[in-house]
Amino acid sequence: MIQFHHVYKTYQGPVHALRDINLDIKKGDFVFLTGPSGAGKTTLFKLLSAYDKPTTGKVKVAGYDLDQIDAKDVPYYRRKIGVVFQDFKLLRDYNIFDNVALPLTILGQTGAQIKKKVHSALDLVGLNHRWDFYPEQISGGEKQRVAIARALIHQPELLIADEPTGNLDPDLSDEIMSLFDKINAQGTTLVVATHDHSYINRRQKQHIRLKEGTLVV
Numbered sequence: 001m002i003q004f005h006h007v008y009k010t011y012q013g014p015v016h017a018l019r020d021i022n023l024d025i026k027k028g029d030f031v032f033l034t035g036p037s038g039a040g041k042t043t044l045f046k047l048l049s050a051y052d053k054p055t056t057g058k059v060k061v062a063g064y065d066l067d068q069i070d071a072k073d074v075p076y077y078r079r080k081i082g083v084v085f086q087d088f089k090l091l092r093d094y095n096i097f098d099n100v101a102l103p104l105t106i107l108g109q110t111g112a113q114i115k116k117k118v119h120s121a122l123d124l125v126g127l128n129h130r131w132d133f134y135p136e137q138i139s140g141g142e143k144q145r146v147a148i149a150r151a152l153i154h155q156p157e158l159l160i161a162d163e164p165t166g167n168l169d170p171d172l173s174d175e176i177m178s179l180f181d182k183i184n185a186q187g188t189t190l191v192v193a194t195h196d197h198s199y200i201n202r203r204q205k206q207h208i209r210l211k212e213g214t215l216v217v
C-alpha cells in the first residue's frame, strides 16, 4: 500500500526534515508513527497526502508514484485516501451532514446518492442522531468523529491521521482509537501519528519511530 525508497525531504535552511526513509506498509496494516516534536511526522504525512513531494527518493501509495505525480492527477489520488487532522477542520457554518457530504458536493453529487453515503459514514462513527447539529454544538470527540466520517466518505483504502487525539482528553482519545480499530477491522489501512505511547503498548500495533528525520528501529 505504501512504499518509501530512500526518501529525503529538505526545506530551505537547509532543514533536513526526512533523511533516507524506507518504508513498506501493507494493505490492512495499522501503523503508529511517533517521534518528538520536529521529528518529521507531519512532513511524512504531507508526502503521503500528495501535499508535497520528496526532495529525492520514491514515494508510492495505492499505485500512485507520488514523487512524480502530475498536479491534474492529485484530486483523483486524494479520493483513494482519507486524511484526518489534529484540529478537525470542520466548517462552522455547515451542519454535520453537510460537513461530511462536502467531498461529494464538491464533485457535484446530489440527492439520494449523497444521503445514503453520508448516513452510512455517520452510522459508522455513531453520530447519525447528530446529523443536523452544527460543529459548535458537539464535543471535541464528536467533532473528530465527524472529521473521520468525512475522511471515509470515498471509502478510501488508506486513512492517515496526524495526531488525531492531540486536542482531546484521554477518554475521548480512547473512543477515537477504538473507532480506528473498527475501521481497520473492516480492511482499511491506517497510519496514525500520536504522542501517546500507551496506545501502542496496549495494542501491539506496528510502530514506526522518527527522530530528527530518520527512522529509529
Ligand SMILES: Nc1ncnc2c1ncn2[C@@H]1O[C@H](COP(=O)(O)OP(=O)(O)OP(=O)(O)O)[C@@H](O)[C@H]1O
Binding pocket: 011, 012, 015, 016, 017, 035, 036, 037, 038, 039, 040, 041, 042, 043, 044
Ligand atoms: N515548510 C517548511 N519550511 C521549513 N522547515 C520546515 C517546514 N515544515 C517543517 N519544517 C521543519 O521540518 C522539521 C520537521 O517538521 P514536522 O512538522 O514534520 O515535525 P513533526 O514531527 O510533525 O513535529 P510536531 O510533533 O511538533 O508536529 C522541523 O524542524 C520543522 O521546523
Ligand SMILES: [Mg+2]
Binding pocket: 041, 042, 043, 162
Ligand atoms: Mg506535526
